[in-house]
Amino acid sequence: MAEPTIPLDDDLPVPPELQKTWAVLRRGLRESPELRTGLGFTLILSFAVIVATLVVPILIQKIFDHGFDGGFQAAYVYSICGIALVLVTGSYIAGRAAGRRLVTASEHALKNLRVRTFAHIHELSVAEQTKEKRGIFVSRVTADVDSLAEFTEWGGIAWLISAAQIAGALLLMLVYSWQLTIPLVLLVIPLLLVVGKLQAGFTSAYSLVRTRVGEMLSEVSESVMGAAVVRAYGLDESVHGRVANAIGNRYRAQMTAHRRAATLFPVAVLFQALGIATVVVLGAFYGESWGLTVGRVTAFLFLADLFLRPFADLPEIYSETQTAIAGWRKILTVIDLPVEIVEPEPGVVLEHGALDVRTEDVRYAYPDSDHVLHGVSLHIRPGGHVAIVGETGCGKTTFAKLLSRLADPVEGRIVVNGVDLREIAPASRRTAIRMVPQDGFLFDTTIRENVRQGRPGATDRDVETAFEELGLGEWVAQLPDGLETVAGERGEALSVGERQLVALARAQIASPGLLILDEATSAVDPGTEQRISEALRRLSHGRTVVTIAHRLSTAEQADHVFVFDAGRVVEEGRHEALVANGGVYARLYQSWLGNVSVG
Numbered sequence: 001m002a003e004p005t006i007p008l009d010d011d012l013p014v015p016p017e018l019q020k021t022w023a024v025l026r027r028g029l030r031e032s033p034e035l036r037t038g039l040g041f042t043l044i045l046s047f048a049v050i051v052a053t054l055v056v057p058i059l060i061q062k063i064f065d066h067g068f069d070g071g072f073q074a075a076y077v078y079s080i081c082g083i084a085l086v087l088v089t090g091s092y093i094a095g096r097a098a099g100r101r102l103v104t105a106s107e108h109a110l111k112n113l114r115v116r117t118f119a120h121i122h123e124l125s126v127a128e129q130t131k132e133k134r135g136i137f138v139s140r141v142t143a144d145v146d147s148l149a150e151f152t153e154w155g156g157i158a159w160l161i162s163a164a165q166i167a168g169a170l171l172l173m174l175v176y177s178w179q180l181t182i183p184l185v186l187l188v189i190p191l192l193l194v195v196g197k198l199q200a201g202f203t204s205a206y207s208l209v210r211t212r213v214g215e216m217l218s219e220v221s222e223s224v225m226g227a228a229v230v231r232a233y234g235l236d237e238s239v240h241g242r243v244a245n246a247i248g249n250r251y252r253a254q255m256t257a258h259r260r261a262a263t264l265f266p267v268a269v270l271f272q273a274l275g276i277a278t279v280v281v282l283g284a285f286y287g288e289s290w291g292l293t294v295g296r297v298t299a300f301l302f303l304a305d306l307f308l309r310p311f312a313d314l315p316e317i318y319s320e321t322q323t324a325i326a327g328w329r330k331i332l333t334v335i336d337l338p339v340e341i342v343e344p345e346p347g348v349v350l351e352h353g354a355l356d357v358r359t360e361d362v363r364y365a366y367p368d369s370d371h372v373l374h375g376v377s378l379h380i381r382p383g384g385h386v387a388i389v390g391e392t393g394c395g396k397t398t399f400a401k402l403l404s405r406l407a408d409p410v411e412g413r414i415v416v417n418g419v420d421l422r423e424i425a426p427a428s429r430r431t432a433i434r435m436v437p438q439d440g441f442l443f444d445t446t447i448r449e450n451v452r453q454g455r456p457g458a459t460d461r462d463v464e465t466a467f468e469e470l471g472l473g474e475w476v477a478q479l480p481d482g483l484e485t486v487a488g489e490r491g492e493a494l495s496v497g498e499r500q501l502v503a504l505a506r507a508q509i510a511s512p513g514l515l516i517l518d519e520a521t522s523a524v525d526p527g528t529e530q531r532i533s534e535a536l537r538r539l540s541h542g543r544t545v546v547t548i549a550h551r552l553s554t555a556e557q558a559d560h561v562f563v564f565d566a567g568r569v570v571e572e573g574r575h576e577a578l579v580a581n582g583g584v585y586a587r588l589y590q591s592w593l594g595n596v597s598v599g
Contacts, residue, residue, distance in 0.1 A: 063295070257323075350417055352511075361412035447485050454506035516545075
């Protein structure tokens, strides 16, 4: 039957090589070798269970046909029952062993797949990270990996086991009575035609379910993280409406998939019942004329059940398979997203100390959009403190991300201490170049552990020293639990200014040669602002500092100011000279002074 084509109106475009079901299966197994390890042994155990199951009807036939010749043959019947007991017990043990190995291999594979997908997402450039909703990536690592569980634990191998059971039962049925076998086979043919007709619908339905799950997680995540803003601005109705709509879309997609699966289930059960009834009727009316004994007809009934049962289980197995294929396809689509930042091996190690930074005709564009930066060339001397200023959307934050290599220029290059940034060893770059984002992002752990992440392996005393060097010892002492105070999710247990203080200490403990500060735009209380200013002054000592200035009071204190406008450096110089020139910077400064005066 023809393979259905997956539509490309998904949350991430599906590569052509992942359009086909078999291609997804082959690629998925190749990406998860844990599923193949020990598979042969599992198949042997499973086939042994099938053999034992198929032998039992033969033993039943022996009892009916020979266990009552001339009266009850106790020794014969009991010996046959003993053999059956051994087979059933052995099949239970073998089936349990096969099941345990499958579950173990499946969980191991899914764990590694989850970790690999997560790691790949973090390797993507800032362009890809900002282009796609974070909820989609969260869905890939969580819900979509979970969707593979039932298939990898049993659904996948069930196709092989079911095929072996059908073939074995069919062979034995032909041995017992080809006359009874032919009607059963004729009943199965229409069932297979129905499955083939519904296949395309199943595939598109379960692919849509996985898409709707990602959209729902994205909306829920955004509404939860922005709960304070939602309540403060009275956005409850609109936000709840979007979340409810996303949940409703997921519900409708899931119900459509379930309805299509449920359509097949009663049909399969009906065919199974018709098959058994056919055997009973034909055996009763024609069994004797066909040379069939009571034992052979009884055995045939058991075999017919074994032959038809996999077809009755087909909807569930098919549903698990389609769910897994849809999830696998989406996971592989994420893994196939190109990693633009290729790390050098082994790479150049930077010397300790303030860094010299030069950009040469740097240009950058986000995917499917116009250039954000147009030929930016500038020089920052070692130990210098420069400010990057400009209106919102001028490219200054993008420029900061390029300096920390969250993305690479599409043209031009960034040179640090005479070395292309792309040639510097990643470990050396991450130590020598540190960016402090404006939101001062913190993890849900203690302040001590948040700072320690700036230099893994740092001692408690190292963390304490970092705060002391920034003049923040008194502030730490005022905290409820000192450095053991828990920052909360995204640092929300602390104020904006306090998060900035912890982020600065995290940068201090790393002792970078280039410090990139994306200045916070949120207002802080005067006491905290004074602490931040003093901490920044101390942190900047002996280092090259680049500040993305949102307040021009910061630019006043810089050694040199670069003015960005529409992705270009249009002016540069000291604050006083730029104001006197009456250009772009002077207009920004006058506008800023007006806002400050009004405030």
